[in-house]
């Protein structure tokens with residue numbers, strides 16, 4: 302089921318679908334701004350309520366205000382959202398003097414990992430988007446029926462600290478989760494599947510109501526090579542790009558295979574070499590690359606898949622990583638490519654978050670994890686009017702409780718293969734929880 306809701310401007314009152322029709326199509330206007338007039342960190346423009354974000358190394362898009370919201374669910378959550386976006390863009394009136402990816406109208410989205418999750422999917426069309434890319438910077442304003450004036454762009458007040466943070470077990474205790482890993486290893490050794498990614502959650506309670514900007518700013522500073530995101534209460538900094546689709550070229554960063562960092566550079570270099578030669582991690586990685594390339598292949602006229610992974614250095618962990626690229630095949634006479642969201646739907650879930658074979662892995666996840674992953678490990682990102690966009694896999698993330706600003710749920714998962722050891726996987730999951738835990742720190 303798809304629900305498209307308009308979010309009323311202050312003082313306007315709720316808009317019925319009829320009023321929305323009367324209010325007219327989406328009207329968007331993008332004007333260039335002098336990059337020197339923007340803060341180096343775009344997140345500093347976000348209002349206290351948090352807004353929307355997709356940023357990396359000072360570039361990307363941040364947005365606020367909610368003009369429209371598309372809510373979907375079930376197995377068609379991606380397709381229904383894509384249809385709604387296409388329908389909105391078919392009648393949109395767009396003036397864009399910048400013309401780079403991210404300028405013009407954009408929607409931010411986040412989708413549940415599992416088709417059966419009550420979290421479904423959401424696309425949020427903001428009222429104001431500010432972006433920076435290369436030497437260009439811009440502001441886009443969106444409205445219904447009429448164009449609105451761009452707002453003054455000033456850094457907002459510094460976010461307040463969340464105070465003391467306490468943690469509780471989520472669905473499973475550390476012991477319980479290791480039992481789940483044991484069951485998974487048994488199933489793999491018995492030949493039921495090759496790999497499964499098992500996740501756990503942790504419940505956090507903050508002393509003060511959480512200002513999402515506190516977490517976002519710290520994640521973006523500390524994890525500069527990750528994509529820092531905020532969409533509809535889901536916050537995080539993911540190192541894994543499901544795909545970027547831009548003018549017919551698709552790029553994906555596949556990760557799987559992890560080793561914890563020690564904090565000592567020399568020791569970490571030695572660990573990077575161990576990781577690059579670890580047969581257990583290389584096997585885990587190979588499944589993830591294979592699942593991505595198999596799903597991407599039919600959409601591409603050519604793909605480039607490096608033979609060996611490189612080691613991605615993050616402050617908390619080292620990962621095996623492969624950057625895959627592909628040239629999209631133009632479909633039929635109209636030469637239209639699938640949208641980035643359509644591609645995300647086809648690629649999700651890769652073996653970096655589900656396993657191999659996918660169906661058996663998802664079934665085992667449902668049996669042993671004991672929780673709904675909600676939007677953790679699902680696609681999160683943004684899409685423009687032409688369908689191009691960027692979708693990450695929502696890892697190293699937390700979901701805010703919409704009913705209580707003191708509560709959030711943190712997630713981390715680990716790829717399990719025949720050679721996995723439950724205690725080592727638990728330690729790895731702790732390392733993956735570290736970015737969010739330290740971002741919550743005062």
Ligand SMILES: C=C(O[C@H]1C=CC=C(C(=O)O)[C@@H]1O)C(=O)O
Pocket residue numbers: 498500541556557558559585620652653654696697712713714715716717733
């Ligand atoms: C599922 C997660 O990580 C994936 C991405 C990179 C490395 C992974 C691993 O080594 O297990 C996981 O496949 C997570 O961070 O929650």
